[in-house]
Amino acid sequence: MSKRIAGPEIERLIQLLAKVPGLGPRSARRAALYLIKKKEALLIPLGSAMQDAADKVRICSTCGNVDTSDPCMICTDPRRERATLIVVEDVSDLWALERAGSMNVRYHVLGGRLSPLDGIGPDDLNIMTLVGRVAEGEIKEVILAVNATVEGQTTAHYITDQLAGLDVRITRLAHGVPVGGELDYLDEGTLTAALRARTTL
Amino acid sequence: MSKRIAGPEIERLIQLLAKVPGLGPRSARRAALYLIKKKEALLIPLGSAMQDAADKVRICSTCGNVDTSDPCMICTDPRRERATLIVVEDVSDLWALERAGSMNVRYHVLGGRLSPLDGIGPDDLNIMTLVGRVAEGEIKEVILAVNATVEGQTTAHYITDQLAGLDVRITRLAHGVPVGGELDYLDEGTLTAALRARTTL
Numbered sequence: 536m537s538k539r540i541a542g543p544e545i546e547r548l549i550q551l552l553a554k555v556p557g558l559g560p561r562s563a564r565r566a567a568l569y570l571i572k573k574k575e576a577l578l579i580p581l582g583s584a585m586q587d588a589a590d591k592v593r594i595c596s597t598c599g600n601v602d603t604s605d606p607c608m609i610c611t612d613p614r615r616e617r618a619t620l621i622v623v624e625d626v627s628d629l630w631a632l633e634r635a636g637s638m639n640v641r642y643h644v645l646g647g648r649l650s651p652l653d654g655i656g657p658d659d660l661n662i663m664t665l666v667g668r669v670a671e672g673e674i675k676e677v678i679l680a681v682n683a684t685v686e687g688q689t690t691a692h693y694i695t696d697q698l699a700g701l702d703v704r705i706t707r708l709a710h711g712v713p714v715g716g717e718l719d720y721l722d723e724g725t726l727t728a729a730l731r732a733r734t735t736l
Numbered sequence: 737m738s739k740r741i742a743g744p745e746i747e748r749l750i751q752l753l754a755k756v757p758g759l760g761p762r763s764a765r766r767a768a769l770y771l772i773k774k775k776e777a778l779l780i781p782l783g784s785a786m787q788d789a790a791d792k793v794r795i796c797s798t799c800g801n802v803d804t805s806d807p808c809m810i811c812t813d814p815r816r817e818r819a820t821l822i823v824v825e826d827v828s829d830l831w832a833l834e835r836a837g838s839m840n841v842r843y844h845v846l847g848g849r850l851s852p853l854d855g856i857g858p859d860d861l862n863i864m865t866l867v868g869r870v871a872e873g874e875i876k877e878v879i880l881a882v883n884a885t886v887e888g889q890t891t892a893h894y895i896t897d898q899l900a901g902l903d904v905r906i907t908r909l910a911h912g913v914p915v916g917g918e919l920d921y922l923d924e925g926t927l928t929a930a931l932r933a934r935t936t937l
Contacts, residue, residue: 539809540809540810540830540831540834541802541803541804541808541809542792542803542804542805542809543804544785544788544789544791544792544793544804545789545793545802545803545804547785547788547789548782548785548786548788548789551778551781551782551785552782554778554782555759555767555770555771555778555782556763556766556767556770557758557759557763557766557767558756558758558759558767562757562758564828564831565757565758565828566756566757566758566759567789568802568827568828568831569756569757570756570786570789571789571793571802572802574790574793577752577755577756578786578789578790579786579787579790580752581749581752581753581755581756581786582783582784582785582786582787582790583783583787584745584748584749584752584783585749585771585779585780585782585783585786586780586783586784586787587745587748587749588745588746588748588749588768588771588772588779589775589779589780589783590745591743591745592745592746592772592775601742601746601769601772601773602742602743602746603742603743603744603745603746604743607742608740608741608742608743609741626769627765627766627769629741630741630765630769633741
């Protein structure tokens with residue numbers, strides 16, 4: 536806000552809240568006021584939860600996931616099938632797949648995608664560690680769950696090349712109509728892919 | 737999320753973030769991941785800003801505003817005109833008026849509106865302290881900037897009654913067409929009020 540209307544601690548809280556994705560300058564003010572009103576129930580617990588998270592958070596040295604232990608909860612889970620590995624660009628993709636909950640397997644987080652324009656090459660991604668994990672021989676299938684963008688597909692091709700000599704099946708997510716999606720709103724590429732991969736009822 | 741996919745500190749951070757207005761369960765996860773990635777730049781500073789704000793925040797005993805000092809920065813500002821007082825329901829209304837920045841005066845925050853259905857009566861609002869401030873004699877005009885709702889207007893009438901014996905002018909905000917608003921989208925009540933209060937060009 537142009538004019539200072541509250542003490543520096545409140546102004547600073549608003550400024551920092553405005554940087555949280557999903558909040559803008561206006562909703563940051565509303566959030567700050569709400570937090571202040573719920574001081575005992577929300578402001579103090581959230582502040583200490585942030586400090587706890589900052590203290591405890593680790594990057595899993597096996598898969599690149601974010602967790603409070605290294606190796607992470609997923610890598611150490613004994614109930615997960617170890618023959619299949621899902622490769623994702625980002626931790627948020629891992630979380631999305633876990634929410635779907637359809638496969639009880641482990642992951643490998645690349646930490647981004649190949650993007651020469653942004654100066655991101657193979658050495659900036661966790662690709663060598665992936666090759667290392669697969670070379671151990673336990674993994675029989677690598678599912679490349681990268682985004683269906685040009686950069687994601689370039690990354691997928693690069694990984695496929697790197698894994699070429701190893702005895703592993705490499706697959707990718709199916710293209711098609713989103714469940715609940717309306718054809719009218721879909722792009723031609725998706726419709727073409729969905730037609731080509733049509734299945735018998 | 738149904739399945740636990742990260743350590744308790746991260747899960748707790750997501751749960752608490754989901755209670756912040758403007759964030760839901762889905763955006764709380766995205767926000768948590770962003771904060772964790774920006775640990776040094778955002779997560780740690782925001783955590784400590786929250787604890788600072790929680791330590792320092794006070795309710796102004798003069799006007800009911802939220803600030804880090806009591807009396808608040810606005811009440812102690814020597815450059816503010818002292819003959820006019822704006823009465824608002826909530827601190828968020830005070831902030832909105834300060835953003836507009838059109839009057840350099842002081843405020844009185846009621847802390848809500850009269851609402852018999854919710855069990856909120858005159859004693860639950862800062863009305864007696866308002867009468868006390870006005871009775872001191874320095875204030876010549878009280879602007880009732882309460883919401884244009886039934887409850888806001890009931891509150892305005894009640895306050896007008898309470899201030900009846902005192903030598904003070906009581907005004908309310910003008911009704912009319914919002915600046916930049918289109919007539920087609922306005923309700924009949926607003927249009928009628930705008931017509932009735934028409935001004936000569």
